[in-house]
Amino acid sequence: MSEEFRYQLWKTTKWTAFYFAVLVLCVVSIFPFYYAVLTSFKSGTDLFRVSYFPDTFTLENYASVMTQGSFPLNFLNSIIVSAIVVAISLLLAVTAAYALARVRFRGRGIILLIILSVSMFPQIAVLAGLFELISAMGIYNTLLAVIFAYMIFTLPFTVWVLTTFMRDLPVEIEEAAIVDGASPWIIIRRVFLPLMWPALVTTGLLAFIAAWNEFLFALTFLSSNTTRTVTVAIALLSGASEHEVPWGIIMAASVIVTVPLLVLVLIFQRKIVAGLTAGGVKG
Amino acid sequence: MADIELKNVRKTFGSVHVIKGVDLTIKSGEFMVFVGPSGCGKSTLLRLIAGLEEISSGTLSIGGKVVNRLTPKDRGVAMVFQSYALYPHMNVHDNMAFGMQLAGSDKAAIEKRINEAAEMLQITPYLQRLPKQLSGGQRQRVAIGRAIVRDPAVFLFDEPLSNLDAALRVATRLEIAKLHEKMHDTTMIYVTHDQVEAMTLADRICVLRDGLVEQVGTPLELYERPQSVFVAGFIGSPKMNFLNGKFADNYRATTIGVRAEHLELGAPDKGWPGKVIHTENLGADSYVYLDVGTEEPIVVRQTGTVRLDNGQTAGIIAANQSLVHRFGPDGRPIAA
Amino acid sequence: MTLQAAKMADSASQGLGRQVERSDLANQRLRSALYFLLPMLLTLAAVAGWPLARSIYFSFTDASLNKLGEAHWIGFSNYFSWVTTKSGKTIYIGVLSDPIWWNAVWNTVRFSVISVVLETIFGMAVALILNADFPGRGFVRAAVLIPWAIPTIVSAKIWSWMLNDQFGMINDILLRLHLITDKIAWTANDQTSLYAIIMVDVWKTTPFMALLILAGLQMIPKDVYEAADVDGVHPVKQFYRITLPLVWPALMVAVIFRMLDAMRIFDLVYVLTPNSAATKTMSVLARENLFDFDKFAYGSTVSTLLFLILAVFVILYMWLGQIRFDGGEKT
Numbered sequence: 001m002s003e004e005f006r007y008q009l010w011k012t013t014k015w016t017a018f019y020f021a022v023l024v025l026c027v028v029s030i031f032p033f034y035y036a037v038l039t040s041f042k043s044g045t046d047l048f049r050v051s052y053f054p055d056t057f058t059l060e061n062y063a064s065v066m067t068q069g070s071f072p073l074n075f076l077n078s079i080i081v082s083a084i085v086v087a088i089s090l091l092l093a094v095t096a097a098y099a100l101a102r103v104r105f106r107g108r109g110i111i112l113l114i115i116l117s118v119s120m121f122p123q124i125a126v127l128a129g130l131f132e133l134i135s136a137m138g139i140y141n142t143l144l145a146v147i148f149a150y151m152i153f154t155l156p157f158t159v160w161v162l163t164t165f166m167r168d169l170p171v172e173i174e175e176a177a178i179v180d181g182a183s184p185w186i187i188i189r190r191v192f193l194p195l196m197w198p199a200l201v202t203t204g205l206l207a208f209i210a211a212w213n214e215f216l217f218a219l220t221f222l223s224s225n226t227t228r229t230v231t232v233a234i235a236l237l238s239g240a241s242e243h244e245v246p247w248g249i250i251m252a253a254s255v256i257v258t259v260p261l262l263v264l265v266l267i268f269q270r271k272i273v274a275g276l277t278a279g280g281v282k283g
Numbered sequence: 284m285a286d287i288e289l290k291n292v293r294k295t296f297g298s299v300h301v302i303k304g305v306d307l308t309i310k311s312g313e314f315m316v317f318v319g320p321s322g323c324g325k326s327t328l329l330r331l332i333a334g335l336e337e338i339s340s341g342t343l344s345i346g347g348k349v350v351n352r353l354t355p356k357d358r359g360v361a362m363v364f365q366s367y368a369l370y371p372h373m374n375v376h377d378n379m380a381f382g383m384q385l386a387g388s389d390k391a392a393i394e395k396r397i398n399e400a401a402e403m404l405q406i407t408p409y410l411q412r413l414p415k416q417l418s419g420g421q422r423q424r425v426a427i428g429r430a431i432v433r434d435p436a437v438f439l440f441d442e443p444l445s446n447l448d449a450a451l452r453v454a455t456r457l458e459i460a461k462l463h464e465k466m467h468d469t470t471m472i473y474v475t476h477d478q479v480e481a482m483t484l485a486d487r488i489c490v491l492r493d494g495l496v497e498q499v500g501t502p503l504e505l506y507e508r509p510q511s512v513f514v515a516g517f518i519g520s521p522k523m524n525f526l527n528g529k530f531a532d533n534y535r536a537t538t539i540g541v542r543a544e545h546l547e548l549g550a551p552d553k554g555w556p557g558k559v560i561h562t563e564n565l566g567a568d569s570y571v572y573l574d575v576g577t578e579e580p581i582v583v584r585q586t587g588t589v590r591l592d593n594g595q596t597a598g599i600i601a602a603n604q605s606l607v608h609r610f611g612p613d614g615r616p617i618a619a
Numbered sequence: 620m621t622l623q624a625a626k627m628a629d630s631a632s633q634g635l636g637r638q639v640e641r642s643d644l645a646n647q648r649l650r651s652a653l654y655f656l657l658p659m660l661l662t663l664a665a666v667a668g669w670p671l672a673r674s675i676y677f678s679f680t681d682a683s684l685n686k687l688g689e690a691h692w693i694g695f696s697n698y699f700s701w702v703t704t705k706s707g708k709t710i711y712i713g714v715l716s717d718p719i720w721w722n723a724v725w726n727t728v729r730f731s732v733i734s735v736v737l738e739t740i741f742g743m744a745v746a747l748i749l750n751a752d753f754p755g756r757g758f759v760r761a762a763v764l765i766p767w768a769i770p771t772i773v774s775a776k777i778w779s780w781m782l783n784d785q786f787g788m789i790n791d792i793l794l795r796l797h798l799i800t801d802k803i804a805w806t807a808n809d810q811t812s813l814y815a816i817i818m819v820d821v822w823k824t825t826p827f828m829a830l831l832i833l834a835g836l837q838m839i840p841k842d843v844y845e846a847a848d849v850d851g852v853h854p855v856k857q858f859y860r861i862t863l864p865l866v867w868p869a870l871m872v873a874v875i876f877r878m879l880d881a882m883r884i885f886d887l888v889y890v891l892t893p894n895s896a897a898t899k900t901m902s903v904l905a906r907e908n909l910f911d912f913d914k915f916a917y918g919s920t921v922s923t924l925l926f927l928i929l930a931v932f933v934i935l936y937m938w939l940g941q942i943r944f945d946g947g948e949k950t
Contacts, residue, residue: 022748022755026762028822033765035788036777050791092662095655103652111656113937118667120933122883124902125926128677128909128919129670132687151666155659172368175335178644180382180433181356184651190381194372213770215886216902220910231772235890247780254773265768266761273760276830337642354644 033258040251047248061252070225071253074233077143078257081229082211084147086204089154093203094196097162098188102174112163119156123216126152134221145221146229150214154207161206161275165199166192202275205268209261230257285346285359285436286311287332287470292341294327301327303494304341314463314471318481319491319517325474326441328491332472333360333439345436356386361430362439366446367422369414369429375401376410379429393432400431403465404458420451424458431466438466440473444480452480460484478518482506490514512614515540521570523608524581530555536609536617543570543582545606546599554600557581559591573599671926677919684915697920714920722896723904723921730817730900731881737821739874742828747862749829750836767826775890778819782806809897816887816898823887824880828873835869836862875936882929901925 039047043060065071100108130149139145169192177191193200218229225233234253237246265272287309294302302324309315317325330336332343334355342349350358361382369378376397383393401407404424414422423443430438440459444452460483463471475481481488482502490497490505490513498510502518509515515523523540531539548571557573560580569589572580581599591597601607609617678697682690699713714720749760766774781787784804793799805815839862847857885902892898899907901921909918 018748018751018753021744022753022759025745025748026759029762029765029826032774032777032781032822033769035781036773039780048786050786050788052788092659096659099652099655103648105649105652111660115663117933118663120879120929121667121671122902122922122925122929124883124885124905124922125674125929126667126670127674127906127922128915129673130666131909132673132677133665133670135687148666151662155663155666159659170366170368172364172366173370176362176364176368176370176429177381178335179333179355179360179362180429181354181385182381184648184655186385191370209768213772215772215889216906219889220906231770234776235772247783247786250776251780254776258769258773261768261770262765265764269761269764272764273830276827334642334644337645352642354642354647357643 033262036251036254036258039248040255043248061248062256064246064249065252065256069233069237070228071230071233071256073226074228074230075256077227078212078230081143081146081150082208085150085154085211086207088147089151089158089207090200090204092155093158093162094193094200095188096159097166098184098192100159101163101166102169103184112160115156115159119153119160121152123152127216127220130217131220140221141223141227143222143227146214146217149217149221150211153210153214157210158203158207161203162196162199165196169195198271199275201268202271205264205272206275209265212261285470286344287437287472288342288344289332290342290344292328292331292343293339294324294331294336295339301494302331302339305491305494305496307489307496307499309470309472311470312468313486314473314484316481316485316488317472317474317491318476318478318488319497321476322493323491324494325476325491329439329441329472329474332437333362334358359436360439361433361435361437362441363423363426363430363443365442367414367426369422369425371414374411374413375406375417375425375428378414378425379432382429382433396432396434397428400428403431403462404428419447420455423447423455427459427462431462436470438469438471440471442474442476444475444477456480456483479520482518488518490517508616509608510616512538512540512610515608515610521582521584525579526575526577526581528577530575530577531609534607534609537612538610538614540608540610541601541606543584545601545603546581546583547602548583548585549598549600551596551598553598555581555598557597557599559593559595559597561593562589562591564588571597573597575599674919675923675926677916678923680916682916682919684910684913687915690916693916697916698924714917714924719896719899720901720904720921720924723899723901726813726898727882727884727900727902730813730820730884730898731878734817734820734824734881735874735877737817738825738828738877739832739870741821741825742832742873743870745825745829746832746836747858749833763826763829765826766823769823771823771886772890774819774823775887778815778822779806779891782815806892807895809895812892812895812898816891819891820881820884820887824877828877831873831876832866832870835866835873838869839865875932879929879932879936882932883925901928 035052038051038054040061041054041057041059043058046056099105100112134140134145134148137148139148173191174187177187182191213231214229215231215235218232219235222228222232228236230253234250234257237250237253287307289305289307292302292305293300305328317328319325327336331338334350334353338351343351345358345360355362370381373381379397379400380393383396397410398407401410404427406421406424406428409417409421409425414425417425423446426443443459444455447455459473463484473480473484485502487499487501488505489499492513498505498514500508505514505518509518512525516525519542521543523542524546525538525540527538531537555575557575559571560574561572563570563572566588567586569585569587571583571585571589571591573583574580583599611617677690679692679694680690681693681696695713697713699711699715701709701711701716703709745763749756749763769777781789782805784790784802784807787802787805789805790799790802794802803811805811843861843865844857847861852860883902884900885906888898888900888903889906902925905918905921905925907918908914908921912918
């Protein structure tokens with residue numbers, strides 16, 4: 001075999017193996033959701049027949065999801081909770097990040113340490129205390145309960161990522177603003193915020209996703225169908241009788257709950273990846 | 284519009300003394316240049332005057348009022364930064380308007396000032412553009428414009444030309460000189476490490492070394508009557524020739540210094556004998572490097588083009604003996 | 620001392636307000652910093668600090684769900700204590716003597732270690748793939764994000780369905796490929812349920828690990844590889860001698876992060892394999908006791924112990940990572 005041929009053979013093998021791996025990766029990643037979508041369009045006895053390609057189609061499951069029970073309300077609850085959590089977290093985090101990133105003071109390191117360690121709390125460890133607190137505040141079984149509770153994981157993350165981003169803003173622009181007579185609040189509002197909106201979008205998105213996904217607190221603090229969020233609703237979906245698990249309906253609900261997130265993630269891929277790695281690698 | 288007075292100003296960062304006791308008076312309306320080698324503290328001194336750093340001890344007064352504790356805005360200073368520091372998300376107009384808006388000035392007054400400044404700096408066509416759409420030189424003019432609009436008592440420049448290429452540097456230098464003429468009431472303090480900028484722009488130069496003032500004076504004073512070997516070697520390009528040992532003994536000094544432009548070449552048996560080791564022909568002038576047996580070669584300036592081969596010998600003559608500076612063991616000039 | 624170090628020392632001494640009388644500017648900034656930090660810190664104290672303290676407190680009491688206010692201090696009884704019966708037998712009580720607790724610990728540790736190891740290996744592989752330049756890379760990166768983007772509960776449900784013993788497609792494929800002879804009840808069978816959980820968790824979290832590792836990979840300059848190619852170094856060797864050492868710091872951060880996350884897992888276990896002793900993790904056990912069994916104090920004890928275990932891990936993480944917490948040098 002000539003050297004040229006051997007080289008070509010090696011290259012071809014390399015690329016074939018590579019693309020095979022890529023194929024496997026894509027199939028493994030996409031198939032489960034594809035299968036869920038597939039299932040959601042089946043109903044009745046079709047569900048009991050395994051198929052990998054669409055051979056029946058019905059919108060029954062989606063109709064059930066939307067009309068029976070309180071699913072649409074749950075969906076709305078999730079949106080409200082996630083949106084409000086994002087808004088409050090960003091507001092608190094932006095100002096805190098300025099203090100932590102741009103002002104020198106003693107104890108700054110300790111505060112960052114505390115924030116980092118809060119993000120590592122197992123949520124179960126605060127559950128008992130939170131339960132007592134939320135009951136005492138009288139907000140048990142209201143959306144306020146989860147909005148309040150979710151701060152425990154959205155705040156540390158947003159503060160950490162925004163602090164990292166703010167640290168990287170050039171000192172001279174801030175000094176120019178100081179010489180122009182800007183107070184710290186003006187600096188944040190009129191000089192830094194416009195420069196930071198990519199970071200805000202990223203952290204906002206990640207906070208939204210985290211709030212949307214959350215299960216434990218929602219399960220514990222929301223006890224009626226009208227207040228529950230969508231994650232709990234799906235977990236509790238059951239059929240007409242005790243033995244019948246309505247897989248078609250569950251899959252339809254799952255698809256409804258997932259599609260908005262998928263769309264958001266796919267559109268904002270780059271930003272999300274940047275945000276995750278900023279929080280992870282630098283942390 | 285106001286004299287600036289520094290009395291025994293010191294600045295320490297932790298245990299590092301950066302400014303070690305500076306006494307200086309800057310007259311109202313003058314163009315003062317802080318110049319010195321890296322690390323001498325010139326930028327720190329400027330930032331102390333601006334109010335971006337705190338003065339560790341000593342007083343700083345502007346117009347007779349002690350301003351140590353005041354914020355930059357309250358001191359009436361405006362600053363032009365080395366990297367322009369324009370707000371990237373605002374167009375030129377808004378960059379220039381920012382300061383006045385914060386001060387609550389009315390719109391008409393703001394517009395008037397912006398237009399006047401834009402005219403002066405010839406940046407009117409760029410008012411609606413963003414900084415990233417401008418070239419380096421244009422951005423620098425906008426930075427200057429932003430400072431002008433504030434109508435400050437004191438104008439501070441922190442190495443504003445360092446980021447520009449050579450040709451642009453010369454052109455912008457001219458702009459700054461013209462600016463000074465137009466705004467002759469405004470005190471201007473300019474920091475640079477480039478002594479050519481210092482010589483061409485300054486009313487007076489303050490040479491700093493290691494946190495202390497070496498000498499303050501007009502460019503010509505510093506050139507003709509340097510008060511130390513350091514200043515003599517710092518001002519003037521190419522650097523002054525220094526000789527010790529037997530050369531200096533002949534002049535009853537520890538060190539003698541004479542500038543390249545004050546030396547001539549003659550026959551090898553006249554003056555100091557030297558061997559040509561290198562020639563630089565710059566067109567209008569030439570610089571000849573000769574080895575006279577010391578560590579450093581002597582540089583002699585000749586007009587026009589010079590055709591000397593390496594290895595050739597020549598005599599180095601100081602035509603005017605009064606232009607040979609004599610320094611004692613402390614580096615200070617010896618009285619004639 | 621460098622100027623930077625001096626500036627840091629300067630800011631440290633500013634806290635003492637010694638010989639330097641602070642300028643208005645510095646004062647203004649410090650005051651603003653305080654106002655800006657306070658709301659966030661107070662919120663954290665309210666939502667994390669206080670509840671944690673209360674949870675820990677409850678573990679030392681006999682609190683019950685309906686009568687939280689009437690809790691009495693009982694010391695370490697919930698943790699470990701004993702009772703001697705009239706017949707002379709000693710019965711041990713408390714979480715630390717409860718085999719169910721230790722089973723949960725074992726489940727959690729087993730799950731965490733296996734998961735994280737798999738996620739790291741697969742994550743590295745995916746990161747290497749994504750780091751390569753090839754047409755369609757954008758599509759692959761998007762595809763890889765999908766498992767991460769799907770809410771955990773939804774993943775649990777989808778995989779429940781796929782792993783369903785009667786109608787699930789996993790059994791279907793395995794049967795068709797003759798890899799098994801009978802349908803397996805993945806999530807109900809005690810021997811397979813933990814692996815089912817591991818599989819779903821790995822599926823879901825590998826993208827995250829891959830992204831973190833990818834970030835680390837992208838910080839390695841390309842010319843190092845080019846130099847190795849010119850030197851004729853075999854690609855596999857390049858991986859072990861160049862890639863791995865250079866990506867190690869980022870890798871370690873990702874691993875410890877994931878480990879912590881894995882140890883506190885709840886959602887997946889609760890939904891995929893409810894009420895299974897083989898997969899009950901510490902979090903699940905805690906919640907069970909807190910709310911389902913009305914053993915509130917007991918549950919608080921479990922959650923406090925979990926917190927302690929993780930705290931030890933956090934300290935390890937910080938010590939190993941030697942991360943700088945001073946907010947950086949830029950200001």
